[in-house]
Each structure stands twice: as C-alpha cells, then as structure tokens.
Amino acid sequence: MRALVYHGPQQVSVEEVPDATIERPTDALVKISATNICGSDLHMYEGRTSVEEGKILGHENMGQVVEVGSAVDKVKVGDWVVLPFNIGCGFCKNCEHGYTGFCLTANPGNAGAAYGYADMGPYSGGQAELLRVPWADWNALVLPEDAQEKQNDYVMLSDILPTGWHGTELAGVGAGDSVVIYGAGPVGLMAAMSAQVKGADQVFVVDHQPDRLALAAKLGATPVDDSSGDAVDQVLEATGGQGADKGVEAVGFQAHDHQGQEAPGITINSLVAAVRPTGRIGVVGVFVPEDPHATDSLAQKGRFAFDFGTFFFKGQAMGTGQANVKEYNRALRNLIHAGKINPGQIVSQELSLDDAVEGYKNFDDRLGGWTKVVLHP
Amino acid sequence: MRALVYHGPQQVSVEEVPDATIERPTDALVKISATNICGSDLHMYEGRTSVEEGKILGHENMGQVVEVGSAVDKVKVGDWVVLPFNIGCGFCKNCEHGYTGFCLTANPGNAGAAYGYADMGPYSGGQAELLRVPWADWNALVLPEDAQEKQNDYVMLSDILPTGWHGTELAGVGAGDSVVIYGAGPVGLMAAMSAQVKGADQVFVVDHQPDRLALAAKLGATPVDDSSGDAVDQVLEATGGQGADKGVEAVGFQAHDHQGQEAPGITINSLVAAVRPTGRIGVVGVFVPEDPHATDSLAQKGRFAFDFGTFFFKGQAMGTGQANVKEYNRALRNLIHAGKINPGQIVSQELSLDDAVEGYKNFDDRLGGWTKVVLHP
C-alpha cells in the first residue's frame, strides 16, 4: 500500500510499504477515505520530537472496514468508522474511568497511545491506504448512513473537534458563560464552536493571523487581534474589567509573542490574567516534558515561569491533557448527523495522498489560507 | 477592649483599643472565646505582606453573640457561633455560586475579604475580646449545645479544617483513592483527616519535622520523611510506580528544600511528579502574586519554573485558592458534633490573649511541639 513516511526533519515521502493487516483477533482493518494533517504532526515534521524514521504518520483517520478479527463483535465489514487518535484497550483503570487518552495497556510503561505519533507506541498512522485498528470494538465509532457525504465533518471526530470540546470541558464551560480561547487554529476554532453549542454567552478568540480571526468571526465568535493591542486588556475591557468566566489554551509549547519570538508559557500566563477569579482554564494545546531544540533553557526542560501567585490568588483551576476522544465522539457524531454542527467548514484543502508531501510543506510554512488539510488516499 | 495589634515585622502587642460595635443593621457582635494563630498570620508577622500597622489580627474565630443589628434574622444573642475566616455578602455572583472566599462586595475592587488580614479589606481580626461580624446571617454558623465543651474542635471550622477539606475537594479525593499531601502543618493534617473521612485508601503526608510526621501517623496517615530520601520516590514506590491518585499542597510559597533553603514551587513540581497521570492536585498552601522580600527574582514576581510539560503530558488538573469555608462548615460541624472527627486534637498550646505576643514568637520560631496555638481572650 502507499503511505506517508517520516524520514527526518522536513523529510517525508509517499511510498510503497507492506500492507497493514489484522494481527490480533480484536483488530479491524480500515480502508482510509480521509486523514488529516494535524498541527501536532508539524511538531514531528519540524524535528521537535523523538519520532523514529520510517514511521507512517497520521492520527486523524476515518474510512471503511474491510476486515475484522475473530473476536470483533460490534464492527462489521462495510461499516464506515472514524477512529479516535488515541488508542485504548478499554479495560485498564484509565480506560474504564473514561481517560482513554491515558490507556495503560496499549503503550506499556506509558499512559496513552496513538496512531503514527512520537512516543505513543508502535502503531502506524493512517496517512496511508490501510490502517490496522487495535481493540476495534472499543476504538472504532460507527457512522450513520451519511458518512461519506459528510466526510469532512465526521473525520474531525478523530481529533480536533473532541479536542476543542475537551478544552471547554476542562474549563467547565456552561450556558451563559463568557470564554476566552487562545489560538484560532483548527483546535481553537473547534473550541469556539463547542462553547457555542454549550450555550456560552460571549466567546473571544485570540490570534494575530487575519484569515484565522476571520474564520473565528464567521463561526460566531468575537475575534481578538493581539497584534493590535494587548489581548488581555481587550478581554478585560469587554467583560467589565472582570475577565472571562472560562479560558481555553489551544496553542501549545510553540507559542510566539507579538514579535514572532517563541515564548513558551505566554498563552498560559495571559489566560491567568484574562480569566476572572474562580475561573477555570482548559489546556489542550500540546506541551512537552522536554524540548531539547528550544532556545530557552527552562523550555528545554519543559518548564516556564508560571504566574502561580496570581493563579492561586484568583482561586483558578486548570485542567490539561490530550482529549479522551471516546468520551465525546458519540454525542458529537449525533450533532453532526442532525446538522447542528459542521466542523468540516474549516477545511481549506483536500489533497490526494500523493500530494501529502507538498501539503506538509505548505501547512508547515503557515501559508495563507492553509487552515486544515484533508488527504483522501 | 484588649486586642492583639500589628506594629511592624516581628512587632505585635496586646493593648487596649476601642470596642468593636454594631456598625450596620446586618452586623452581629461576638464575644470571642477562642481564636487561633494561623500559619498565614506568620506571613504578616514576618513582614512578608503589605498589612498596615495598627491592624488587629486574627481570622480563626468563635464565640458568643452579644448583640445583633436590626436586620439580623437567624443569629440570636446568646448563640455560640464560629466565623469563616472569609467574609462574604451572600448575594454577589461569587457568593451565590459558593465561592464565598471570593466575595465581590466585601472588599471592593478585589475578590475576597477576611478578618484581620493583609489586602483583605478593612476588617479587624478576632484576636481580641470582641469582633464585629458583617452580614451575620450569612457569615455566622450557629453551633449546637456542645459548643463550649468542644471549643477546640469547633474553632477549627473557621479555617484549617475547611481549608484541609478544600484541598481534598479541589483534588477530587474519593473513596478508594490514594492521596499524597505535602506539608504536615495544621492544614496538611486537616487534609489527611479529611481524606480519611472521604474513604481514601492510602494517605501519604510528606514533611521533614519529626513531631509533625508523628502527628500524621497518629491520625492514621503514612508519614513520608523527605529528609530521609526523595519523597517522590517513596510515594512512587508505595504505589507500584504509578504515583498517588490525588495530591494536596499544604505548604505554600515559603516552601523550603532539604537544605532549608526557600524554594518556591518545589512542592508543586514534586506533586506533579508524585501524582499519577490523570490525577488531580488541590493547592491550599498560600501563594502570593508578589513577594518583594524573596531572594529569587522569579519569586519576587510570584512566579516559579513550573514543570508544565510534564503536568500536561500526564493530563493532570489543578485547583487552587483559599477555601470557601461556608461550602463545608455545616457538614463538618455535624461530623464534629457526632464525634466522627475531632480536629482539636492537634492543638498544642492554649494561651490567654495576654500571652499572644509570646505565642507569635514561639510559633514563628517553629519551636518544637508548637503545632497549633489557641488563644482564649
């Protein structure tokens, strides 16, 4: 089969590799119809992780089941399914309690596994023609009859929509709340959409890229341009000096300041300032325990100078971590099916698998208008 | 009336001051029978805050009502009452939602007020013969017939017992959980007691002072001596390498490392390491937005180098802030009345008000055996 393979910083290629197969009786084999390039794929692409050469990338996958193992009960050949980016066993302490992003079985010695991702276990990604899905009854979400037609919506259930939603869950966003979201990338936009589904009152999205801010506005949020003045001040002013009720971080460790300088922690400290006392903050932008390529010595050890005194004094709370996709994907699937949300509207490019190399390059260059790329193998 | 008055770093005196009186129709006047010296009083005593000279200190107070204003309905003259250290109005957005520690009315321009405390509004403390209690129906908890007899227990409802409990609430401690608590001072010990009332399975308490560790053991917890080896390693080993399910910070910004050097943040980073992935951490030790007297330049701005990458990677959550005492004091009062908890057992000294000056000195010197001091004016 053909697949996109990582060969080193800025080096990926689409090439022929051995077919994915059923390896265990609980596996299913899925013919991939849509697979996204994720912002977090760029961490690997840029050489900021320890991902091994030869890895097939791709953790945002959907497609049609072509074969199932002998122990698979729910999933049938022919089913259209979308796969959470995190792989869980279903029966460990964490999976049982809904922390499917922190499975203790799938990646022994660690908490959490994923397709085609650094440090997330020996699983190939889905930027390929075929994908092996472990513990398929647990991991595959079966889609309704409009699966193919709404492919650009449903594929977002693999990661960014549940991830944006998770940010709002960690922040405890509820009806009548005001929310400030840092980052108008795909995850930030999904968080904005999620906050509105939950009945949030005001939704601010902070960024400096005009095209992304325009998308945020199109989704009904209030764009806050931090290149045209301090975003914290703008949010405080719009909330009567109090700060937003809740905050979401959707940028991660490679945040930049206004001068374009990498400034890890700047989004977190800004959120502490922009959110009101007693407020909650959800962090779904990726932060890493070590980042040897960082210029800042604290950042190399996964640290930054946190305004903890203010955080405590305001009595705030913060939840973090990758989304437990399975906690949310059924409900979100229903909302897509009912036409109540359509996350696919942020797709900016649809490419064939063979165009993936160029897709990576352009997306990594933050080329204007490259918001979200879907590959169709 | 006589009262303990702050006059500058290490300078307090007991002196004659004008009587507290009813100032507003919603006030009550309480004759103080018990009032504690709190570890956080020492921050002021040591000159680490901006508290003004002339302030009467004391925020852990109980006593008997001697007069009520014309708008007071619930509280009656003769009632024994215990007062939450935080003063709330009862009707602002925060009080209504249970965040009584972050009242928007009582200390205009800030969130949160307290008796006799730096930056917490113009309220005198209760290390005195009389105390004015604002919005008395909201702020005073009426005690049952054993109020006087169990005075050393009930007075703990003003602060440290609800604060310890709040730590376990912020951490989400539930039945069958393992919990690690940093700090075996009064608040840490109350957190240990709270965790056990909630059915925690294993409760580790980390400290290096032998007398405090002995108290922790007496309360049924497992003492962890961090002067005899890394506490994180000890907790990991005792939990099969996984880490505790939940953590509580009960030390605050003046934490010290093994060498006795102030090391702000060391307890927080240790908790991130000692708590398992998906775990929650409750922070009730006091951290401050600025600390001009700190030696460390980050600490002066209320910051420290936080292991955020690990915190995120483990998908942990953290809640912080002063306890909303009213959220818990009814239930805890019932448990004291029923004899199911007896927090007064940690009282080490009972002094008259006139001995308060010496009490401050000895407590601040961390004199052996000075765990918790109660004054009886």
Place this chain on the structure above:
Amino acid sequence: MRALVYHGPQQVSVEEVPDATIERPTDALVKISATNICGSDLHMYEGRTSVEEGKILGHENMGQVVEVGSAVDKVKVGDWVVLPFNIGCGFCKNCEHGYTGFCLTANPGNAGAAYGYADMGPYSGGQAELLRVPWADWNALVLPEDAQEKQNDYVMLSDILPTGWHGTELAGVGAGDSVVIYGAGPVGLMAAMSAQVKGADQVFVVDHQPDRLALAAKLGATPVDDSSGDAVDQVLEATGGQGADKGVEAVGFQAHDHQGQEAPGITINSLVAAVRPTGRIGVVGVFVPEDPHATDSLAQKGRFAFDFGTFFFKGQAMGTGQANVKEYNRALRNLIHAGKINPGQIVSQELSLDDAVEGYKNFDDRLGGWTKVVLHP
C-alpha cells in the same frame, strides 16, 4: 394601589388595596411593569387549592425599584429587577445549597415561599402596582440597560424560563441528547428552548393542541401530536426503538388523557415508557399532596398508580420540584441580553391590569391562541 384579588373559585377582581410598603430593613419596593398570569395561577382560580380569599395573586414579576430598606446593599432605587417567584432568605441550609425554592425561613414550618400563592407564605403577589420584595439583595436580579426594551423576555426569568430550564437540569440534558417533553404549554416550550441551548440533538414535544404544537415546531422542536396516535410509540419509532435519552414533564396533576378525562400520572407513566433505560426524567409540572376535588380516590390523596417496576427495571432516575430560580437566572439573563434566547416570543396577549379579570377567564378557558398573558400595571 390597584391589584388583582382572589375571592373564590372563578372569582377575581381588580380593586383598590393598601399600598405595599417597606416592612423590614432588608425589603425593597418594586413598581411592577410586567407580571404574567401563570398556568399554576389557574389551579387557584379554579378552586383546586386552599388559597385564602383576599390574596393578591401574581408570582411572575418584574419592575423598577422605588424604595429600599436600610439594610439593602446591592439593589438601588431606579434599578430594573426581575423577581424569582420563590422567596428565599439566603442563609438557611436549603438556600445556601442552592435550593432557594425550599427556603426554611420565609414560610416557617414549610420548605418554600412565593408571592401570591397558596400555602407559600403570607406574601402578596405582583399583579398589582407595587410589590414588597423581602431580602431584596438575595431575591432581586438586577437587569441590564435593555431591561425595558426586552421586558417580555426578561419577565420570563421570574418563573417559566428557569422552570423549563430546571426540567432539563433535573433530567441531566446535555449535548447530543435526545429529549422528550410532555406538554407544549409555556413551561414545556421553555424546556424545549432550554434543551436546544444545551446542545440537545432531537427535542420532541408532546401535546394535542395544534397551536401549541405549531409553536414548538417554530422553536425548532419536533412536535408529537398524541391525539393522532400514541406519543410513546411515535417517540420510540423516532429513536430506533430505544426511547429518548431524557424526559421532561411539564403538565402536572391536571393531565388529561386523549378523551379529555383528567388522568393524573398519565404523563409520568408515559415518560417512563418513552425514555430509554438509564435515562433521567425531570418533573416540573405541578403535583400536589392532596386534591380533594379530584374524582379519582387515589388522586384525592395526591397519589397515582405508578409503573414503578418498569421505572426500576430500566434503571431510570427522576428529579422533581419547583425550580430554584436563582440557580439559573443570572446565566439566562446573560443569554437574553446577548440575544441568544428570546423567550418573550411566546407571549400571545399583553393586557393592562384592569383587563386581568378577562385575561384569567380566557386563559382558563384555554381559548385558542391564549398561550401566555402578560399584564402591564
């Protein structure tokens, strides 16, 4: 002042009565600008309650503050306010825990007080020119600058919007849920609106009156006409045979079967049948502990034959009771202000106070098109 006074079954009149006044230092006096006739007023009007003759009715009130007592801190003369129908003290065990509909102080010996209502304490109603508001800082919600302009929306915060919302809270309605609501009266319609704000997937509203079903459809819900076939079957069919995830009862003890016969309990048993195993049901239609005028002997004692075996077998849960309006009215006010909900759209008649007698008569006759009546004194 002029007020609507109850004089016996089907006998109300608008007459001159002594002005409402400030009686206690915590009172405010409100000049009523809008006050609704509620479906539950009809229980009194029809003589189905023990309400005393001479009572001024009206528990859905808003207006402008014209005087405040000496102990009132928050509410100012000139403020536009809306009043929850339930009157709470703010400091009893129930009020503190958010159960403001079950105040232990305002109606001694009972749990719960209200304006102008049978068995709800000695409080006059607001179908009058002036209303005395006890514990005004606790009970009055201050409205923003568009108070007068959006009067028909904001007045719904006094009862029916929070009551409909409460139904969905008791039922645990969340994003992606399907919900079945019995009753397309004002409360049922507000429940339908609430479910949609919370991101419900499918919202079914069961009734048999065409005009009400048409309103439900206009609000985006799926009308289910139970005069054209069993509603339970229709809901089961629309949910793949499973039943809706959640249910709301918005009819109460005077429910009727298809033949127009009073059939208490029919809505509850239908909900047990129409909701899936593990589902939750919220009951906000009013049921009474005794109903001497009922024809059915069980109903006289406030009972009916409940399908408890099925309820248990399906592992369902049920929450009941009048709405704790204060739990929700801030958030809902924000949503009205932001234009995200407009409950006033169901108002069918706006009358002067002098036309109230005719309003009661027509509303009680269920005259076509009389959905919701607002009086403007």
Place this chain on the structure above:
Amino acid sequence: MRALVYHGPQQVSVEEVPDATIERPTDALVKISATNICGSDLHMYEGRTSVEEGKILGHENMGQVVEVGSAVDKVKVGDWVVLPFNIGCGFCKNCEHGYTGFCLTANPGNAGAAYGYADMGPYSGGQAELLRVPWADWNALVLPEDAQEKQNDYVMLSDILPTGWHGTELAGVGAGDSVVIYGAGPVGLMAAMSAQVKGADQVFVVDHQPDRLALAAKLGATPVDDSSGDAVDQVLEATGGQGADKGVEAVGFQAHDHQGQEAPGITINSLVAAVRPTGRIGVVGVFVPEDPHATDSLAQKGRFAFDFGTFFFKGQAMGTGQANVKEYNRALRNLIHAGKINPGQIVSQELSLDDAVEGYKNFDDRLGGWTKVVLHP
C-alpha cells in the same frame, strides 16, 4: 461438573452437568471458589419469575482463572478474580458511559445481562465448579495477593457491596449527611457500611428482625425497629422533625407491612415521608415490571399507589436500578485490601456446594441467623 440447577418453584438440585468451556476468544474460564446465595435468587426459587427450568443459578461469584480465550489480554491463568453479577460487552453506549448493568449487547433486545438469572440472557450461573466469563478483560476484576485469605470479603464485590454502595450513590450520600436505609438484609447492611465510608453523620437502618437490627448496630448504624412504632416518626424525631438528608431502599417489591402482609410500595412511600425536602432516594431493592403471582391487582402490573404529590412538593429526586458493579468494584477492592472495610463479617453460613439445596431452603424460610450464605464448590 457439579452445579445447582433450578427445576421449578422450591425445586433445586445439585447435579452433574456438562463442563463450562471457553466458547469465544474473549472468554475466560473460572474455577469457582466462593459463590453466594442472594436474596434475589429467592425470587426465582419461590417461582416469582419466569426463569427457565434447567438454569444453573448463581450470580455472586469469585474464583481462579483456569483458561483464557485467544483474545484475552489482561486476565491470566492463575489470577484470582471476582465477577460482577452483571455481564457487559464494554463497547456499547451504556457500557461506555458506565451503565454496565444495562449492556445493550450481551442480552440482545434488552438492557442488561447477568449470570444465572431470569430474563438476563443465556448465561449459566456460578453455583457450580466452573463458570464461563464472557468478555473477560472487561468483566473480571483481578484480586491482590490476599484474595484467598479474604475470600468472604472479596466475594461481596460481585453484588451486594457495590449494590449497597450504588444505593448511596443514587441517593447522593456525602460527608455530614444523615441517611435512612429501609431494609437490614445484606444489601441494606452494605449500604449502611457504604454510607459510613463516605462520612455520613447519622445512618438509620429500618427493619423489624431483631438479629438484622443487631447487625446494623454492630456496623455502627442506628437501628430503627418498625415493629415497635412507626419508623417514619422515629426518623423524623431523630432529625429534629426535618427528615433524613438521604434515603436508600434495600427491600424491593416483596416488602411487607407490620402485619406481615405483602405491601409493595410501602418502603418507597415511607422513604418519601422520612426524607427531607430536597432529599434524594436511591432504590436498589428489586422491583419488577410484572408480578403475576401478586395478590394486589396493581402489583400484578408492577405498579403501586405512589405518593407522587408529596414527592414533588418536597422536591425530592430518586435514582433506581441494579448496580453498575464495575463503576465501584476497583475502589471497593482497594478498601478491602487496605482493611478499611470488611463486608465478609455479615456471612452467617459457609456451605459446600452439595449443601446448597438445604441452604436455599433455610435462607428462604428466613431461618433466624441466616443472613448471608456462601457456597464453596
């Protein structure tokens, strides 16, 4: 193998049957070391259910794994395991959300499956030498090294301890609450134990059998003898006229009044009366949708005359249904292992499998001192 087989009302025998075997790759085979007779087995024994003749009974099982299917990852041969009485698949909508007692896969067309039970699917029970455990990784809880030694404690994890705990969860029992439990049978006693682990303040247990009331007292609860005066009055008096904060029903549809007459619903209506306004009630005693052998015509249809008016007027809530054992068994296992609870103390008889027939007879006769029977095949 030998097994206890149902042959009709009051007719069971221990006989030779074909060995249980691995049938599917996700199965495990367990050699039973302890299996209880449950009060709900008596419903079948007495002919009050539609259980088919030839069924092997027994749903409270533990033992040692002797064989596993090819798709079993977690459970190993030699592991000591305890099995929840409910059988779940792990991947249906209900299992995923923790409603493992309402699995949609294991018993097609119904919600919920169990070992050896009427209407709960084609699964043999564990009152036998061997038991087939479907979806073993999901259903088997592995026990620690003291499994055999504490067998009488751990076997209670299969049903009655989690069921009693579930009652307190459905009722929302928390620290400082007062709780009234109807029924001092094994489940009621487990509920009393659970309430105390959760920090309940006062725990009342209502029954009329002196030996059971004595056990309740031994466990630290307050026994309430309803043969010596109305239990509701006793609870109201002990709670200052208010009623208990929370209630648990642990009797079920075969409740009897003081005269020994079957009176379905009497416990539920009593709980509504004995629990305070705003209180919650958890129902874990078994109620059935139909009971053809009942004398009462309502009861035949699974109904009774419910005091719904009072239930609503008090704003109470009620949760029902069989326990989702997996939600609780890990935490409860930890508490047994740590010696914090010892449910095995209520075991009154330990019999060999061959004595099971006599065991059923004596237990069904409510022979004095027959509280809980454990069989050791």
